[in-house]
Amino acid sequence: DAGITQSPRHKVTETGTPVTLRCHQTENHRYMYWYRQDPGHGLRLIHYSYGVKDTDKGEVSDGYSVSRSKTEDFLLTLESATSSQTSVYFCAISKPQETQYFGPGTRLLVL
Amino acid sequence: AQSVTQLGSHVSVSEGALVLLRCNYSSSVPPYLFWYVQYPNQGLQLLLKYTTGATLVKGINGFEAEFKKSETSFHLTKPSAHMSDAAEYFCAVSEGDSGYSTLTFGKGTMLLVSP
Numbered sequence: 001d002a003g004i005t006q007s008p009r010h011k012v013t014e015t016g017t018p019v020t021l022r023c024h025q026t027e028n029h030r031y032m033y034w035y036r037q038d039p040g041h042g043l044r045l046i047h048y049s050y051g052v053k054d055t056d057k058g059e060v061s062d063g064y065s066v067s068r069s070k071t072e073d074f075l076l077t078l079e080s081a082t083s084s085q086t087s088v089y090f091c092a093i094s095k096p097q098e099t100q101y102f103g104p105g106t107r108l109l110v111l
Numbered sequence: 112a113q114s115v116t117q118l119g120s121h122v123s124v125s126e127g128a129l130v131l132l133r134c135n136y137s138s139s140v141p142p143y144l145f146w147y148v149q150y151p152n153q154g155l156q157l158l159l160k161y162t163t164g165a166t167l168v169k170g171i172n173g174f175e176a177e178f179k180k181s182e183t184s185f186h187l188t189k190p191s192a193h194m195s196d197a198a199e200y201f202c203a204v205s206e207g208d209s210g211y212s213t214l215t216f217g218k219g220t221m222l223l224v225s226p
Contacts, residue, residue: 090154104153
């Protein structure tokens, strides 16, 4: 299994509070991705990174920001959480043009 | 822009029966195609992928898929279903030889296997 961990694995928060999810890899892969998974929607790309401090928006980036200050860590921040951001969040990593490998996911509930 | 359509949000089969999960894609460039499986409360695991070369691709757990360019399809099959195959399956496409490899996923198909 690819060395990917996500923290926390479960989180309950209230509307309007900031939330940061962490993805950590031990594979030294260049690319890292954040997806959200919702019933009936499959996985949708939020943001991705193609190197330290290099990030770009995905399909559903509104309300989310990311940062990557080190190769191994990719942070996803919800500046002010809303109930529509209740979801399961997955991190993935890959080498350029190669298969993406996924982390175990973080279940986020926004009340 | 690329997209993926998975026909059927749920597919039910009996143990020992043929499994067929359908995936059609659209892409403006030669695609790379993937099938992932997700067991309950877990992340996604790669089943198989097509990049170039042989159009019939074999994966783990006895699954295979065939890339048919003329039909823009990449259907997943397994000759004989096992109870342990019950899971959700996702088809995904990326833009082949582009400089990066963002994936576009289908909405998923839940495979139900009955004894």
